[in-house]
Amino acid sequence: MHIDSVFLKKMVILVVIVLFFFQLQAQQNNIIPAPSHIKTIEFKPLDPEAYTPIVKLGEKLRLSFDDINAEQRIYSYKIEHCDYNWQVSNLSSTEYMTGYATDRFRNYQNSFNTLQYYTHYELEIPNENNRIKISGNYLISVLDNNGKVLFTRRFIMYQPRVNVAVTAHRSTDPSKINEQHSIQFQINHPNLLLNDPYQEINVDVYQNNDWNSVIKGIKPRNTRGTQLWYNYVDGISFWAGNEYLYFDTKEIRNATNNIFKTRLDNIFNTYLYTNEARGSRPYAFYPDVNGNFVLRTLDAEDVSLEGDYSLVHFSLKYDENFDQDDIYIYGNFNDWQITPENKMTYNPDSGLYEATMLFKQGFYNYTYMAVNKDFRINPYKVEGSFYQTENEYTVIVYYRKFGDRYDQVIGLGSTNSERLLN
Structure with missing residues (x-):
């Protein structure tokens, strides 16, 4: 069974819109950025090699953050x-969890041997006070002692009821073949009876697990028995972007690779070498962690409590902008959000273009992103887009049977553009 031409035209129009700009969905989806005194929010699986809060139902996530007011306030979630x-x-x-939907943080301690004082808060979910029973999309909110929401984070719990095979390709459009990746995938559901997959199944695709990069609501191009095929030639496409830049403050007192100098002035200051916009330059490989960060220090044993902070000074040479767009420092260090704090x-x-931000010791990926006056991200304007860029692509499969009251997450698949098939 093939989709009709009208649906295909609508699909192409949708993807063209996504290709030009990523809509800033964070502000539309109950996402509240953290206030200025809350720093270094980590929300990830317990696996040290994983960075994204997407896990199988029953597996654990850890949420941690620092309060630089260092007053040991009582926070809840x-x-x-x-x-x-x-x-x-x-x-x-009671339909989606057992225990308490709201509880307080019980694990918090003050930092020691640091110039920047802070209180470190930590939480694992599920825990003895709450367990999640069903798969799906979830929102965790951190509340102050007055019940006001300080910040929110998204996470996904899935049950692997289907198999997802994903492949990455260069675009076949001659005008974009050197700039875009095209994603194709197949869903196998031998143990799941689907009456109408075009209505019951929704699929989202993410690039580098960046919430803003999502292409939503993708429908199968055709079906064959217990297989759903999403083999649009260029229908699910992303600008490939560029490798992320990085800095590493594990040795906070010393200038190292990409750090021009350090200075102590009440707290540490870290001055990065000036970056030049790379959009008009040839592609160059940088080893990266796809926009993520890893806390680490050589100065102490426990970075959670002994890792210090520094004011990191960024500068960007970008002559082509002429004040047309705002420029932001972009990455998972603040959950891919566009806020006044990371504006240059x-x-x-x-x-x-200059900016100064407070970072805890660690290895950080970042890039520069242009945002137009309509508050839309342009994912390639400053740093360019090159098919050689290594990106991770993640496919999330949602299922809502007719009559159900919620959307299940029943499958996850991923691939890396290091393995381009053309």
């Missing part, structure tokens, strides 16, 4: 089930 579009669902908490300011004296 709330877990809410969401629908496919990340809106809070109408399920009661043009300095007419130096002729550079």
